[in-house]
Amino acid sequence: MTTPDASRILDIATGYMAAKQLFESSRIGLFEALADGPRTAPQLAEQTGVSPRMARILADAMAAKGLLARADGEYSLQPDAAAYLTGGASVIDLAPFLTFLSEISYPHWLQFGRTVDTTEPGDLQMDDARWGTFMAGVMTYNELHGQEFGRLVDLSGAQRALDFGGLSAAFAIEAMKANPGLSTTFVYAPGFEDGVAAAVDAAGLSARASVTTGDTATTAPEGEYDAVFMNHVIHRFTADENIGILKNLRGAAAPGATLTLLDFFLDDDAEQRAIDALHAGEYLVIDGTVVYPESEVRGWLADTGWTVRDKVALPGSPRVLVATAA
Numbered sequence: 001m002t003t004p005d006a007s008r009i010l011d012i013a014t015g016y017m018a019a020k021q022l023f024e025s026s027r028i029g030l031f032e033a034l035a036d037g038p039r040t041a042p043q044l045a046e047q048t049g050v051s052p053r054m055a056r057i058l059a060d061a062m063a064a065k066g067l068l069a070r071a072d073g074e075y076s077l078q079p080d081a082a083a084y085l086t087g088g089a090s091v092i093d094l095a096p097f098l099t100f101l102s103e104i105s106y107p108h109w110l111q112f113g114r115t116v117d118t119t120e121p122g123d124l125q126m127d128d129a130r131w132g133t134f135m136a137g138v139m140t141y142n143e144l145h146g147q148e149f150g151r152l153v154d155l156s157g158a159q160r161a162l163d164f165g166g167l168s169a170a171f172a173i174e175a176m177k178a179n180p181g182l183s184t185t186f187v188y189a190p191g192f193e194d195g196v197a198a199a200v201d202a203a204g205l206s207a208r209a210s211v212t213t214g215d216t217a218t219t220a221p222e223g224e225y226d227a228v229f230m231n232h233v234i235h236r237f238t239a240d241e242n243i244g245i246l247k248n249l250r251g252a253a254a255p256g257a258t259l260t261l262l263d264f265f266l267d268d269d270a271e272q273r274a275i276d277a278l279h280a281g282e283y284l285v286i287d288g289t290v291v292y293p294e295s296e297v298r299g300w301l302a303d304t305g306w307t308v309r310d311k312v313a314l315p316g317s318p319r320v321l322v323a324t325a326a
Contacts (some may be wrong), residue, residue, distance in 0.1 A: 002321060009069060012317060013014075016106075016172070018061065018065055018107065018270065019101070020033060020102070020106070021057075021061040021062070021063065022061075022064070022065070022067075022098065023098050023099075023101060023106070024058065024102075024103035024316075025058045025059075025061075025062055026085060026094075026095050026098045026099075027098075027099070027102070027195070028048040028049065028050055028058075029047070029048050029060070029087070030044060030048055030055070030059065031049065031062075031067075031081050031082075031085035031086050032076065032085075032086050032087045032089070033047040033048055033281065034068070034075060034076060034077045034081075034086075035077070035086040035087075035089045036084070037076070038071075038074035038075060038076040039074060039075060040073050040074050040075075041055045041056035041059055041073075041075070044075065045221060058077060059075045060164070061082075062075075063203060066078060067080065067081040067085070068081065071082040073133065084144075091147075091267055092140070092143050092147060093140070093313065094140060094141075094144065095140075096136040096137050096139075096140040097137045097138075097140040097141045097144075098137075099136070099137060100133055100136065100137020100138065100140075100141075101137065103130075103133055104124070104130060104133055104134050104137065105282065105286065108122050108285060109285060110219075111123070111285060112281065112285050114162070115281075115284060115285045118126065118212055119284070121284060121285055121286060121288040122285050122286075123286050124286065124287070128201055130326075138167065138168075139167075139168055139170075139311075140210065141307055142167060142168035142170050142171075143168070143170045144317060145170065145171070145231075145232075145262070145314060145317040145318060146168065146169075146170025146171045146173065146174045146252060146277060147170070147174060147262075148314035148315055148316070148317045149170075149171045149174055149231070149262065149314060149317075149320065150173075150174025150175055150177060150178045151174075151178075152170070152174070152176060152312055153260055153312055153320055153322065155175050155178070155182065155220055155227055155258065155260075156179060157226075158175075158179060158181075158182050158226050158227035158258065159181050159225070160171045160182075160183060160185075160223070160225045160226050161175065161176075161182055161183065161184040161185070161225060161226075161228070161229060162184070162185050162187065162221055162225040162227070162228045162229065162249070162252060162253075163184050163185070163186045163187070163188075163224070163229040163231070163250060164187050164188075164216070164229065164233070164245075165187070165188065165189065165216035165228055165230065165233045165245065166188065166220060166230075166231045166232050166233060167192070167232050168199075168231075168232070169186065169195075169196045169200055171197040171229055171231045171260075171262065172186065172209075172229055173200065173203045173205060173229065174183045175198060175227075175229075176203075176205050176208060176209075176222060177203070177205075181236075182207065184209050184210075185209070185210050185211075185221075185223065185225070186209065186210070186211045186212070187212055187213070187214050188201075188211070188213060188214075188216075188222050189213065189214070189215065189216050190213045190215075192213075193211050193212070193213050196211050201314065216233065216236075216237070216245065217241045217244065217245065218244070218248075218258065219248065220248040220251060220252070221249070221251075221252040222252070223252055224253070224254045225252055225253055225254065226253075226254050226256070226257045226258060227257060227258050227260075228252070228253055228257060228258070228259045228260070229260050229262075230245070230259060230260065230261045230262070231248060231261075231262040231263075232248075232262060232263060232316070232318070233245065233263070234261065234263050234290075234297065235263050235264065235283055235290050235292070236288045236289050236292055239292075239296070239300070241306060242300055243296075243300050243303065246300055246301060246304040246306065247304045248299040250304050250306060250325060252296070252306040253325040254325065255325055256324060256325060257324070257325040258322060258323070258324060258325075259301075259306055259322070259323040259324070259325065260320050260321075260322055261278050261297065261301070261320065261321040261322075261323065262314075262319070262320045262321075263291070263292075263297075263316050263318050263319070264276040264279040264280065264283075264291045264318045264319070265291065265292065265293065265294035265297065265318075265319055265321075266280060266291055266292065266293045266294065267293075267294045268293075268295055273313065273319070275316070275317075275318075276291060276318070276319065277291075279291055279318075282285060294311075294319075294321070295306070297321065298321070301321070301323050305325060305326050306323035306324065306325060306326065307323055307324050307326050308321050308322070308323045309322055309323065309324055310322040
């Protein structure tokens, strides 16, 4: 009988080493230093201000993880690193999200043992500076989610959208870019309206958008919409609150309207999607919020007048349950 090798266990157990080296590579500008072409370790050291030894350690680690290529003593960017890790040259600069992971999330996970024993979140010990880092990271991650949402979720034919209770306007913005006939009414919790309006204005879409506020758990939106966005909402509320929200949204939906419900889910597939399962731990240890089982969420939808017709897994991002107003 062949003894299984332990590679998978070791990959998981040493994953924090790769994460920390990614965070530090981003912090010192290693990827930005390669934006104009291949460099040797000494050249990277000169451009980033670290020692040649440190530059080689980081560059080799990133090459081993596939973010860089190494040939003839020079390092170069792989396409994903070029797209997301090169600062101003990026399609989306993920540096603020990596800073959040390094400075907020990663050290907070040191409290995870207590969370496992108590099912209680840790203590974030936030001040204004840490909140700034937190929100910059979360909004950057949402920008990535929004990009994939706009690319992979088909809303063709929709004209009147309601974006309800979310954290970021990125989803609706990308949907509006992909669908020139689509206008959006944003109903967000008080305190988010200025950020939403600024994002819509920066995207050049103010003429097709209106922004108002309302308590997410209780507000019954007015109007009749053929597309409804409920993105990154359910993990922040209890089951009963989510059922109430879905009922209120059904009341604002035209017959046949499309609902997109985006979040991480625990599934019942043969193999659990890893990013969702990992975020179940992240959300719990950070602030006690919930990654719900997909089967439970589907039950809420059925009970509130929605019929699920599709599930879309966004790369590097949450999944979307796409439902129709019955």
